[in-house]
Amino acid sequence: METLLVSACLLGYPCKYCGGSSNFIGDEKWAALKERYRLVSVCPEFAGGLPTPRDPSERVGDRVVSNHGADVTENYRRGAETALALCRRFGCKKALLKAKSPSCGRDFIYDGSFSGTLTEGHGVTAELLLENDVVVFSEKELESLL
Numbered sequence: 001m002e003t004l005l006v007s008a009c010l011l012g013y014p015c016k017y018c019g020g021s022s023n024f025i026g027d028e029k030w031a032a033l034k035e036r037y038r039l040v041s042v043c044p045e046f047a048g049g050l051p052t053p054r055d056p057s058e059r060v061g062d063r064v065v066s067n068h069g070a071d072v073t074e075n076y077r078r079g080a081e082t083a084l085a086l087c088r089r090f091g092c093k094k095a096l097l098k099a100k101s102p103s104c105g106r107d108f109i110y111d112g113s114f115s116g117t118l119t120e121g122h123g124v125t126a127e128l129l130l131e132n133d134v135v136v137f138s139e140k141e142l143e144s145l146l
Helices: 027-036 073-090 124-131 139-145
Strands: 002-007 037-042 057-060 063-066 094-097 108-110 118-120 135-138
Touching (some): 002 073, 027 037, 027 139, 094 139, 135 139
Parallel strands (some): 002 037, 002 094
Antiparallel strands (some): 057 063, 108 118
């Protein structure tokens, strides 16, 4: 059975920045994933040492800053390294990550203005996984994994 790294928030863990579990993909999709893959969950932000709840953060170039101006880049980098280590340990060649997230977003993330504006780019974790040949999907592409 293939192993899939999954953003913990998509599996219903209450690790979203605001502490909620509203990113949950739903019981039916969760069950379908579990039937096809061995799931390894991670919240890179929590793994990087940030609390839940926490201030929302966005990427600004190579940095990640909170909406109060705190630089949390190192937390995001540590979390990304943890996600990569899990992929290596469990042989994950694919990852299902949360779209638009400053850690997990692929292709489009929020632009750092905290205005809801998207820009091209990857979150810190998605970027590191892609650089290390892990194929990254967002929950918007979930059907292609099933």
